[in-house]
Amino acid sequence: xxxxxxxxxxxxxxxxxxxxxxxxxxxxxxxxxxxxxxxxxxxxxxxxxxxxxxxxxxxxxxxxxxxxxxxxxxxxxxxxxxxxxxxxxxxxxxxxxxxxxxxxxxxxxxxxxxxxxxxxxxxxxxxxxxxxxxxxxxxxxxxxxxxxxxxxxxxxxxxxxxxxxxxxxxxxxxxxxxxxxxxxxxxxx
Numbered sequence: 074x075x076x077x078x079x080x081x082x083x084x085x086x087x088x089x090x091x092x093x094x095x096x097x098x099x100x101x102x103x104x105x106x107x108x109x110x111x112x113x114x115x116x117x118x119x120x121x122x123x124x125x126x127x128x129x130x131x132x133x134x135x136x137x138x139x140x141x142x143x144x145x146x147x148x149x150x151x152x153x154x155x156x157x158x159x160x161x162x163x164x165x166x167x168x169x170x171x172x173x174x175x176x177x178x179x180x181x182x183x184x185x186x187x188x189x190x191x192x193x194x195x196x197x198x199x200x201x202x203x204x205x206x207x208x209x210x211x212x213x214x215x216x217x218x219x220x221x222x223x224x225x226x227x228x229x230x231x232x233x234x235x236x237x238x239x240x241x242x243x244x245x246x247x248x249x250x251x252x253x254x255x256x257x258x259x260x261x262x
Contacts (some may be wrong), residue, residue: 106206108133113213116222116231123219130212137205144198151191153181228255 101207111129114122166173182188225231232248 100137104136105208108136108208108212112208113217114215114219116226119219119223119226123223126216126219130209130216131147133205133209133212135208137202140198140202140205144195146200147191147195147198151188152197154187154191155185158182158185158187225255228252229256 108129130226159178159182163173165177166177228251230252232245
């Protein structure tokens with residue numbers, strides 16, 4: 074069998090540096106900490122909590138979407154960087170007349186410093202996206218809790234008055250009955 078001479082690739086080998094730097098915060102930023110503190114609900118300020126809930130939830134959702142897009146951009150950049158490094162190494166091996174198997178190329182790409190840096194970037198971006206997702210879920214729970222607290226407030230759950238209500242029954246007794254009924258209904262769910 075006749076051996077052909079090695080052919081050098083006609084495609085120029087591009088630069089191995091990533092084209093777009095990926096901005097990333099590896100720790101929760103000030104916004105995250107601020108939003109996390111706003112999860113707490115003061116029962117005496119239910120009206121303001123209900124008013125601000127939709128706006129805060131929207132902001133948290135937008136930040137979660139941004140964190141996910143940063144993570145996805147980092148994954149895409151890793152794929153491009155790996156492809157460039159694989160092409161570069163394959164061209165180098167062919168030019169040197171050496172064996173160029175997929176295993177050799179794959180090992181080179183996985184051990185390349187750029188690949189290791191991008192994997193660390195993706196890990197940090199994934200952690201940030203997961204933190205914002207957890208915060209988003211917490212604010213979704215906060216919305217439901219506000220609804221429950223408003224219902225409790227409307228039923229007189231926190232009434233401490235000793236005034237007499239219908240049929241001579243003290244309001245505290247009515248409130249206690251309402252709390253028991255709500256607890257029973259909640260347990261039945």
